Amino acid sequence: EIVMTQSPATLSVSPGERATLSCRASQSVSSDLAWYQQKPGQAPRLLIYDASTRATGIPARFSGSGSGTEFTLTISGLQSEDFAVYYCQQYNNWPPLTFGGGTKVEIK
């Protein structure tokens, strides 16, 4: 099973600043990596797939990068609606599909 590790667990950022979230896989997942945003009481929402492709309707301030075992989600110019929990997920080698433990982006 591929283990996904996200860091940091919590990120405190001021509105308008940049947030950089990391996701590491225990073995290479090529570019088969997705990012999701989850707000309280809601299901996760797909942001990024194939490590760097934005999903339909996702603003350009969200960008993804990386391949192999190291990935980054960058949110440029954080807006109030961006404060949420973010998860990464690998779909290269499954079952099982595996998710990271999440990074909570909170208002500084």
Place this chain on the structure above:
Amino acid sequence: QVQLVQSGAEVKKPGASVKVSCKASGYTFTSYSLHWVRQAPGQRLEWMGWISGIGETKYSQNFQGRVTFTSDRSASTVHMELSSLRSEDTAVYYCVRPVNYRDYIDYWGPGTLVTVSS
């Protein structure tokens, strides 16, 4: 548009079983698999398995023997039954539809809260 509508919240006692349903619409039901993912309080998302559009199943080893997926194609509905419930099974259970052959998840159901408590 694609929609996944799940059944309502459940409260169960330890040792009991729970059955959660997921009705799909907005696409050809038999053309996509549906997966189940759960999220316990404060825990990461956990994949439970999938059922294909024609009823084939694959279960996570973590739930093997305790979970059963079934499908009613006439109603475009899948069901997830989890048995021998314990307190650690308290979670929100999501029905999700990944992109075919890519397996990132573009559609999520709203989730069903299952609480296991004596």
